[in-house]
Amino acid sequence: MKEIEGRKEVSILVRSFYEKVRRDELLGPIFNGIVEDWEMHLERLTDFWEMVLLHSGPGAGKFNPVPVHKEVDRHTGSEIDQNHFEHWLSLWETTLQEHFEGEVAEFAKAHAHKMAHILFFKIMEGRSVGGHRM
Numbered sequence: 713m714k715e716i717e718g719r720k721e722v723s724i725l726v727r728s729f730y731e732k733v734r735r736d737e738l739l740g741p742i743f744n745g746i747v748e749d750w751e752m753h754l755e756r757l758t759d760f761w762e763m764v765l766l767h768s769g770p771g772a773g774k775f776n777p778v779p780v781h782k783e784v785d786r787h788t789g790s791e792i793d794q795n796h797f798e799h800w801l802s803l804w805e806t807t808l809q810e811h812f813e814g815e816v817a818e819f820a821k822a823h824a825h826k827m828a829h830i831l832f833f834k835i836m837e838g839r840s841v842g843g844h845r846m
């Protein structure tokens with residue numbers, strides 16, 4: 713078991729996580745239907761988590777995940793629900809548990825939960841004001 717200390721570990725985390733996501737019966741079809749360039753996606757998500765977890769890397773200012781997930785919801789016919797977020801979080805925690813220990817790994821779990829609440833709330837809010845999706 714290792715601690716998450718640098719971009720190398722973040723990259724392992726992101727790549728192992730998305731391998732699970734792509735094989736997940738609920739999430740796999742959604743991701744595989746939207747992401748066209750997986751290598752680019754994985755590097756981008758590594759930038760994101762390196763920024764969140766280690767405050768380093770080229771991610772600063774590059775992300776605005778709320779509109780992205782409203783768009784994902786629209787793309788899937790407004791059918792994202794708690795179940796999708798539960799799958800996402802459970803794969804994230806399993807991946808972390810398989811590879812890492814320590815404070816940063818614990819923060820990665822906690823922060824994903826916080827993001828899930830915000831993203832889910834914003835998706836629902838976006839639906840109820842139908843048409844105004846930003």
Ligand code: HEM
Pocket residue numbers: 763764765767777778822823826827830831
């Ligand atoms: C540069 C990127 C980010 C960094 C470095 C960061 C870091 C942090 C830190 C240090 C905390 C406080 C943790 C704690 O006290 O337990 C936090 C809380 C939180 N973060 Fe982030 N975060 C980032 C991006 C985001 C994004 C994109 C979202 C949602 C879309 C988000 C949602 C939240 C929420 C909901 C909380 C809890 C707020 C609260 O307890 O009052 N964060 N974040």
Ligand code: HEM
Pocket residue numbers: 739742743746747756757760774775776777780781784792796797800801824825827828829831
């Ligand atoms: C707490 C849970 C989640 C977190 C922290 C998270 C985080 C992110 C981030 C940071 C991005 C990159 C945004 C960008 O490129 O600017 C992203 C993209 C994406 N997310 Fe999530 N996500 C979560 C849950 C979900 C769920 C539940 C789904 C599907 C049901 C999902 C589907 C996607 C897809 C398809 C993309 C790629 C969008 C595109 O490239 O156009 N995410 N996510």
